Amino acid sequence: MQLTPKHKQYWRKNLRLTAGLLAIWFGITFGVTWFARELQAITFFGFPFPYYMAAQGALLVYVFLVGYYAYRMDKLDRENGVQEDL
């Protein structure tokens, strides 16, 4: 079966979205943790910032990333006519 240009565009957009969300995931997980000792002096809601991020902040970001991906891909499916229900 032949893929149309629209199909290819859909896949490119998906890859771009995936890469973007992955970059946020990486920064929040490994970037913040790498500099944890340097960021220790900052307080956030009464917590030291790196502790807050590892115990709560990162988790909220993860939930958001996954939720946003589901929402955005659903829209992308429809825009490109690859959604499952017609």
Added chain:
Amino acid sequence: MATPSQSQFFSLLKRYYSLYTGGVIGFVVMLSILEQMGVPNKILGYIFLGVTVLLYASIGILSRTSDVTEYYVAGRRVPALFNGMATAADWMSAASFIGLAGTLYLSGYEGLAFVMGWTGGYCLVALFLAPYLRKFGQFTIPDFLGTRYGGDFPRMIGVFAAILCSFTYVIAQIYGLGLIVSRFTGLDFGVGVFVGLGSILVCSFLGGMRAVTWTQVAQYVILIVAYMIPVIWLSVKHTGNPVPQIAYGYVLEKVGAREKVLNDPLTSEGASEAEVRAVFKQQQTEAEQALKALETGGESYLADEKNKLSVLIETLKSNPNADAEEIRAAEKRMAEFPVNAAAATVAWRMQAESNKVKAEPITPHAEPFAGEDEEARDKKRKNFLALVLCLMVGTAALPHILMRFYTTTSVREARQSVFWSLLFISLLYVTAPALAVLAKYDIYTLLVGSSFSELPSWVSAWAAVDKTLMSVTDINKDGIVQLAEITIGGDLIVLAMPEIAGLPYVVTALVAAGGLAAALSTADGLMLTIANALSHDLYYKIIDPKAPTHRRLAISKSLLVVVAVFAAYVTSLKPGDILFLVGAAFSLAASAFFPALVLGIFWKRANKWGAVIGMSAGLGTCMFYMYITYPFFGINAPLWWDINPISAGIFGMPVGIAGVIIGSLLTKAPSKEVQDLVDHVRYPRLAGDAEQRIP
């Protein structure tokens, strides 16, 4: 038979599970009334565990099926929300429910590697795997490898790796099961293992994935309620705020202030702490000296020491004024005296180690990578990040989790279902650090500084159950509890939390039932994965592709029993540290599956030989590193770049990725059909989908 539409089915499920949740709450209320009326704790414990296990068993029996799609993937009609709950229960094991808060209590910031690792992995599941696997729409993970890469060889490696990591993981679950059942019913550990196992089998035996799914939803409700109640209570007690996740920042500050006081020898409390630590330091030095003397003196030194000890006992006994306590202590030492030099080396080295730990000042709870010097801190940071990465990638590669995304109705629902899973999981993972800090505050302020004559009742109760979980000894004989005099086992934090918070026994029983639900739900999913890999992939796909449906299911069910009994047998040998077993499973899965699965979807050029080489090299590297460095195997080779054996996946993953790429590029590109399959997987709806459907 008329099947209800998906939306009818969904509202029916919502009604059933709302009623069920109400029922659980009613049941707890009813039991607390019974407790007020004076029913003994032991009976309450039995009722609680008995009723919940019966409940899971009846869901299992109601969901019995002999339909292949129902058995392997619950009919592919599990709504996203419920699949999220089931995945959450499947995911959260005894280690998460009981162990996590304890690890956080004991190691502070360090423990957060598990919190991040066990949640962040779902980003990878969502972005790289869940929607594509759902579109692929088969039954198992080796199915994907077999179809995408062609031939039985990749499928076989998949079967082997799936069994290896699921089995390692299931041992840890059954171990947790045995512990909970034996502790709350007084049965023997071995009996506990088999009782727990029986209830796992009833769930999955008759109804496969369908039964496991609906039991797991029920188990999620129990485990989350059980986890939340005591923490909320503790939070109200210490802060007046019923949302522990927000309130504990303030408590953390106070814990930090307490740590400073207790670490400062200029304050009176700090001085007593220093006094106790000096005693431990002394004991550490003694143990180290004895070790040295043993090295030079050998067996004769040991015999001399034993003689000295018996002379001491004699003199003590002949002296009418001798302290009875002292005689008992000496006799205990005599009874535990090592039989030979090898045993003595092990015992004394452990003594030196444990005293060394106790002689050290408190590490501040919120401090990242605490260490003596820059090098020690860097080493900790490296290991923290390596562990986080292994846990995350492992999450996105464990077959029992990925399998769950075959059960949703559509690709769209699969994506949403990852969101619900992560939300339900995060609920517990955000609470665990709060629990650890609240418990720490309680112990630092209420237990430390209290008098030995009026210890809280939970302290003596738990000390009587298990000395490694809780023990307090008056080391400096001042009659006051110092922090350094308290020994706490990690598992105590969750198990004893209701008593620490001053809640009735019913809540303790509820927490035990929650722990049981966590261990059972994960064990269910794992056992099914193992049995399916054997029956579907090995028997049906490779040995006898013409096997009729009823024989396939019969084989799957009998294998389930065989696997269960074998797993229970291995567990009864107590093969080691739970947390290590769990971590090992993640590293193994990360090295074996992740590269081949993700590249199989995102890189059309990946082919059979790439997958074979990548998977075996990744898995091989990971197993090899664990084998040479984990003390259990007795080789103790030097670590590579200071990475601990639990994070062996950090070496396995890159080797696996390189293996897939190099192996693929060296051999010819996959056929047109395989490339079409990749397109089929990438688009939720594509012309020609019907041809790709494999019966």
